[in-house]
Amino acid sequence: MIAKIEAIPYCIDYAKPLRFASGFVDKADHVLVRVTTNNGLVGIADAPPRPYTYGETQESILAVINKIMAPQLIGTPVEQNARVHEVLKRTVGNNVAKAAIDIALWDIKAKTANTTLTAMLGGYTDRLQVAHMVGFADTRDVLEEVQDLTDRYGISAYKIKVGRRPIHDDIEVCRAIRREFGDEVVLYIDGNRGWNARESQYVLKALEDINLRFVEELNPASEGFGRRQIVQHTNIPFVVDESAPTPTAVWRALQDGDGSAVSIKTARTGITDSLRIWGLCSSGGVDIVLGNQIDTQVGSMATIAFGAAFYETSLLPAEVSNFLDMQDDLQAEPIEIVDGYAKISQRPGYGASIDPDKLEYYRLDK
Numbered sequence: 001m002i003a004k005i006e007a008i009p010y011c012i013d014y015a016k017p018l019r020f021a022s023g024f025v026d027k028a029d030h031v032l033v034r035v036t037t038n039n040g041l042v043g044i045a046d047a048p049p050r051p052y053t054y055g056e057t058q059e060s061i062l063a064v065i066n067k068i069m070a071p072q073l074i075g076t077p078v079e080q081n082a083r084v085h086e087v088l089k090r091t092v093g094n095n096v097a098k099a100a101i102d103i104a105l106w107d108i109k110a111k112t113a114n115t116t117l118t119a120m121l122g123g124y125t126d127r128l129q130v131a132h133m134v135g136f137a138d139t140r141d142v143l144e145e146v147q148d149l150t151d152r153y154g155i156s157a158y159k160i161k162v163g164r165r166p167i168h169d170d171i172e173v174c175r176a177i178r179r180e181f182g183d184e185v186v187l188y189i190d191g192n193r194g195w196n197a198r199e200s201q202y203v204l205k206a207l208e209d210i211n212l213r214f215v216e217e218l219n220p221a222s223e224g225f226g227r228r229q230i231v232q233h234t235n236i237p238f239v240v241d242e243s244a245p246t247p248t249a250v251w252r253a254l255q256d257g258d259g260s261a262v263s264i265k266t267a268r269t270g271i272t273d274s275l276r277i278w279g280l281c282s283s284g285g286v287d288i289v290l291g292n293q294i295d296t297q298v299g300s301m302a303t304i305a306f307g308a309a310f311y312e313t314s315l316l317p318a319e320v321s322n323f324l325d326m327q328d329d330l331q332a333e334p335i336e337i338v339d340g341y342a343k344i345s346q347r348p349g350y351g352a353s354i355d356p357d358k359l360e361y362y363r364l365d366k
């Protein structure tokens, strides 16, 4: 049973800040969640606060775990997942805090079964193709970044953050990448709601000939009429991400025509709710993109383990490489990206392993 839940705030700087339409990230001011059972098993998860998306901060994650969730969960058997979620559901919002507790518990479940989380969930494959997320920058800097990632890691799928004004800056970046790196590269864009519906339609028209695999949250889903017009009139799958952060919201978004593809982020739906979204999408023939919540290696390991479990989540490149922009990481056994692919860990659990010296150095609660 759950004996202890620790929420440890820490901070690691980014070597290369990521800028996008709804904010920017220059440091990982995250919370490491560590659950210990009465027989000494430990489950780990990384909680990245994203105030501009979910309203959570490092402080709010600490408070909701320490004051509300942990006291209610101590003593609950780890295998009683439905009971755990009954408790978590009593608190509205706080997606990332809930997801971290869920991931840590699945880590323990897989360790108890002495198997990988991927094998426990579905065991489809042992690796995922990597898509790297590229933030706002001048065209020349973006091309240099893409060249570097191609040379060092063989990455050949890129999500470009767009949604700037003047919009021609973004159009130019996308066209330049296609021109320089050829037709083989998987290219897609994420507007983080930066444009309105008309601007989004203008960009889709302007980029018609560069074969975008997806477009994501170009305008706010709250522009109901405008959003549906875009989704209906483009043949490019339109990904819902921050406008559909829960299984219920995904169901509604698809029914309402707010999107035609879905981003799953384990950092916000953990394993349990990611499974529900996978079930919904795979049953209905909806493309799934594994999104990046600007995750550390610990967070990315959870995404890789989940994604590799199923055909539908391993079909398309997964956004699991943005930890490369960080100066350091708590993960003791680094993720290796070789020829554009990242492998699951073969250790029981999902592969999170914390370097104790680094945790000691970066934690903020000493």
Ligand SMILES: [Mg+2]
Pocket (backbone or CB within 6 Å): 190, 192, 216, 217, 241, 242, 263, 291
């Ligand atoms: Mg997104």
